Amino acid sequence: MKLFIAGGTGFIGPHVIERFLEDGWDVKALVRNERKIETLPAGVEIILGDPTQPGPWQAKASECQVAVNLTGANIFARWTPEYKKEILRTRLESTKRVVEALASGNGRILLNASAVGYYGAHRGEEEVSEESPAGSDFLAEVCRAWEAEALTGEKFGLRVCLMRFGVVLGRGGGALSKMLPAFKFGLGGPIGSGKQWFPWIHVKDVAEAALFLVKRDDLRGPFNFVSPGIVRQKEFAKLLGKALGRPAFLPVPAFVLHLLFGEMARVVTGGVKARPRRLLEAGYRFLFPEALEALREILGKDKTG
């Protein structure tokens, strides 16, 4: 079986590639910047091209039964009006081009990235599952449009699964690599009040659950990629301090984040109590259901982050 991956040169992609290679798949990764090739696991076939533009890469992608699309301009930046357009454009265009490629060939399954940001950044104590309605802030609107684009694949007979990621934790990238420097100096702590929910998932569970969805022909639609062991931000900061053997009680005031990041700060000062209802109902067993175990596994191997 052949897997095509777009957006695989970021933080999550190499973990997904590694897991599918281990499972015996032929994996083709689309790369727009040749310098990124060395960051990918050995054994993956490289295709050069830009996922947001049509091109010869689509013919190669069309030989694959399954595509995973993780493409998107990074959201951890200042959201100028131009950058907001780029956040949306890269997601919609890449999804459209990947659907086109799969539909023109052997494609059967599309796994597309999305985020629990779909529900909106501020839902307080409300518990949300895949049936909950979308929010109305910028990221919620991006996710809604992004998912709608992916679902156009159904018209071409594709089985489409939408991976609504929480905060993905792993070594050498993602949110944790941004938090670690402060925590290592004992300067870490809760963000704002710390009462907001922190929907996290270990990157190994992302890769494992992606493979699980591919193998289950009866599953389609949205899936919350979040661990069942959700904690509040304050508790997460405490567990991270514990895993590092450092104190973690210095709060980061929300207004400082707003000064630094503008509108994007809402992503980290907010939080949503998302549950992985559909993955659990389908029988998926999380490798890392508890935050402390996940953090110990991640930090135990590479305490430099």
Ligand SMILES: NC(=O)c1ccc[n+]([C@@H]2O[C@H](COP(=O)([O-])OP(=O)(O)OC[C@H]3O[C@@H](n4cnc5c(N)ncnc54)[C@H](OP(=O)(O)O)[C@@H]3O)[C@@H](O)[C@H]2O)c1
């Ligand atoms: N990590 C998380 O906690 C998290 C949470 C929720 C949702 N997500 C979503 O899941 C997806 C993967 O996450 P990630 O953490 O692996 O993201 P990432 O590290 O930022 O990687 C993003 C990928 O998109 C590509 N890309 C970025 N800008 C592009 C552009 N202008 N044109 C074409 N390709 C572009 C990158 O290619 P280059 O390597 O060439 O730059 C890379 O392959 C993203 O869409 C992200 O929004 C992630």
